[in-house]
Amino acid sequence: MMGFLWATCANATLGKNEDSIEVDRTHFHWVNLGKVNQGSYNVITLKGAACTLREYTTPEGVIFGIAWTGYHHPDLEVLLGEYRGQFKSMSEAESKKSGRKKGKRHRTLHSEQLHVEHGGHMRNYTGKAYDPTLVPKDVKVEVIQ
Amino acid sequence: MKSFNKPFCIALGYFFLLAGCSHGNSVGNQGPIAPGLPNGATLAALSGPNVISFGVNTSPCSASSSSEYQNKPCVSVTVCTPGNDSQCDTISDILLDTGSYGLRLFSSVLSNAHPTQITAGGSPLIECATFGDGTELWGGVSSADVILGGEPAARTPIQIVNASFGGGTLPSICSSPTANPSEARFNGILGIGLFKQDCGSTCVNNGGGGPAPDVYFTCPSGTCGPVYAPLADQVTNPITLLSADNNGAILELPDIPFGGVSSISGYLVLGIGTRSNNTPGSVTVFPADPNTANFTTKYNGQIYSQSFIDSGSNAYYFPSSISQCGSELAGWYCPGSLSTQTATNVGFSGTPSSSVSFYIGNLSDLLTNSSGNVFIEMGGSGGSTQFDWGLPFYIGRNIYHGYEGGTSPLGTGMYWAY
Numbered sequence: 001m002m003g004f005l006w007a008t009c010a011n012a013t014l015g016k017n018e019d020s021i022e023v024d025r026t027h028f029h030w031v032n033l034g035k036v037n038q039g040s041y042n043v044i045t046l047k048g049a050a051c052t053l054r055e056y057t058t059p060e061g062v063i064f065g066i067a068w069t070g071y072h073h074p075d076l077e078v079l080l081g082e083y084r085g086q087f088k089s090m091s092e093a094e095s096k097k098s099g100r101k102k103g104k105r106h107r108t109l110h111s112e113q114l115h116v117e118h119g120g121h122m123r124n125y126t127g128k129a130y131d132p133t134l135v136p137k138d139v140k141v142e143v144i145q
Numbered sequence: 146m147k148s149f150n151k152p153f154c155i156a157l158g159y160f161f162l163l164a165g166c167s168h169g170n171s172v173g174n175q176g177p178i179a180p181g182l183p184n185g186a187t188l189a190a191l192s193g194p195n196v197i198s199f200g201v202n203t204s205p206c207s208a209s210s211s212s213e214y215q216n217k218p219c220v221s222v223t224v225c226t227p228g229n230d231s232q233c234d235t236i237s238d239i240l241l242d243t244g245s246y247g248l249r250l251f252s253s254v255l256s257n258a259h260p261t262q263i264t265a266g267g268s269p270l271i272e273c274a275t276f277g278d279g280t281e282l283w284g285g286v287s288s289a290d291v292i293l294g295g296e297p298a299a300r301t302p303i304q305i306v307n308a309s310f311g312g313g314t315l316p317s318i319c320s321s322p323t324a325n326p327s328e329a330r331f332n333g334i335l336g337i338g339l340f341k342q343d344c345g346s347t348c349v350n351n352g353g354g355g356p357a358p359d360v361y362f363t364c365p366s367g368t369c370g371p372v373y374a375p376l377a378d379q380v381t382n383p384i385t386l387l388s389a390d391n392n393g394a395i396l397e398l399p400d401i402p403f404g405g406v407s408s409i410s411g412y413l414v415l416g417i418g419t420r421s422n423n424t425p426g427s428v429t430v431f432p433a434d435p436n437t438a439n440f441t442t443k444y445n446g447q448i449y450s451q452s453f454i455d456s457g458s459n460a461y462y463f464p465s466s467i468s469q470c471g472s473e474l475a476g477w478y479c480p481g482s483l484s485t486q487t488a489t490n491v492g493f494s495g496t497p498s499s500s501v502s503f504y505i506g507n508l509s510d511l512l513t514n515s516s517g518n519v520f521i522e523m524g525g526s527g528g529s530t531q532f533d534w535g536l537p538f539y540i541g542r543n544i545y546h547g548y549e550g551g552t553s554p555l556g557t558g559m560y561w562a563y
Contacts, residue, residue: 049356049357051358072273072318072360073279073318074318075359077320103216103217103330105458105459105462105535106278106525106526106527106533118278119462119528119531119533120528120531121244121438121455122245122336122338123246123343123344123345124437124438124451124453125275125277126528145529145530
């Protein structure tokens with residue numbers, strides 16, 4: 001089951017072409033609410049049963065960031081695609097650091113190639129993930145939200 | 146609302162305190178308490194069946210699970226087998242959390258009480274409860290008699306946390322649930338935020354035919370999948386199920402000096418305006434968005450529309466240009482000296498609007514120079530759409546939590562008031 005699941009999403013999301021969004025959409029039973037051009041980037045919004053996902057793409061169609069709002073955080077192991085190994089090792093490294101032990105209720109993981117944030121409260125979680133190296137030069141990372 | 150010039154009063158008050166003006170409010174020899182806060186260093190004693198003492202880094206927190214866990218509020222709760230008040234457990238070291246809804250206890254801390262498992266389609270109903278820090282709690286939903294303070298028991302769906310419950314392959318959304326109290330650093334969570342249930346109508350089958358949200362699950366044949374759950378089966382804030390004192394809750398904490406103290410104790414008061422001990426004082430009421438329980442915070446020229454007050458967040462979490470600490474404390478704020486900040490909180494739909502001061506200290510210095518665990522000036526970086534008013538905001542204040550649909554002299558919930 002696990003192998004099948006990951007195989008389905010091997011093409012998906014961060015760093016990949018926006019065509020992969022259709023794979024995600026089908027996998028998660030999301031509704032595509034459409035693509036909005038914001039000048040130097042596009043936002044594609046997908047709505048699930050209890051989570052809204054926004055995927056940010058370059059004019060060339062590369063997904064450079066994702067952001068979510070909802071009743072739960074999305075399945076990042078799937079959504080991060082080929083970044084999931086990096087995500088796991090960053091999570092594990094963070095949990096060993098003392099900063100993690102201070103009862104922190106907002107989580108930020110950052111490396112040169114991957115930035116992930118979790119936050120919010122029950123029934124209204126938010127977060128985002130992006131690859132800083134893929135964000136177009138004229139786009140501020142703050143737009144990913 | 147009309148407190149536009151309040152920051153001036155606060156600033157003046159601070160200077161007077163610094164100048165040695167004796168208010169008799171200082172605690173020990175650690176200097177003046179944080180200025181501008183109404184409660185002072187000592188709370189007036191409260192009693193009654195609706196009053197529950199709680200501790201921040203003191204009893205009923207466990208000493209071992211609370212070290213290096215600053216600003217941790219803990220409460221004790223008694224749970225019993227439904228209908229049998231001779232089979233009960235009183236559990237300490239439960240996180241008092243206004244940012245979630247419902248009681249969650251690790252299965253390992255129960256011995257006498259036997260909550261009754263709730264089923265869905267013949268299988269045990271299970272939940273994956275997720276939290277703001279990305280952690281997850283997995284476990285069955287059971288009915289228990291929950292006793293809060295001196296109130297009568299309330300039959301309540303609670304989560305019995307057990308990462309291996311259900312015997313199935315966990316859904317990928319819940320792939321790394323917290324294993325035990327020592328990893329969680331608490332025995333459970335008492336969620337007393339503004340909503341009644343932890344999911345609400347979104348998790349109720351409306352006949353639309355789509356997949357259920359990834360909140361409630363069953364594992365009928367070795368694989369766990371999402372299911373709908375009626376409101377009556379969802380994990381629920383037990384205060385909202387009391388026969389009285391169910392329209393809200395007040396958290397009261399004393400003020401403390403800058404530089405930190407080892408611990409403080411306060412009161413969780415059930416109900417708002419239902420008894421003489423919970424009659425509201427002069428407070429500003431901030432209605433919250435009925436869909437999200439958020440309000441708006443304006444800070445540093447930015448508008449944060451998904452802001453909230455949360456005792457389970459142990460610091461202020463917000464985006465800021467304040468200097469951050471070094472790598473061992475990455476993500477925490479470390480300004481050169483104690484920094485007074487001002488923000489404006491705005492109720493859902495635009496009113497009221499009221500400015501408030503808060504303080505951010507250098508966390509690295511605080512942890513180095515103080516043996517304290519409770520700090521009013523602790524903050525860290527946060528999300529780009531939200532200002533998370535964590536436990537430090539509760540220090541020195543009475544904060545009123547008006548529940549979804551509840552009515553009180555302060556209005557109809559949901560709202561915060563302080």
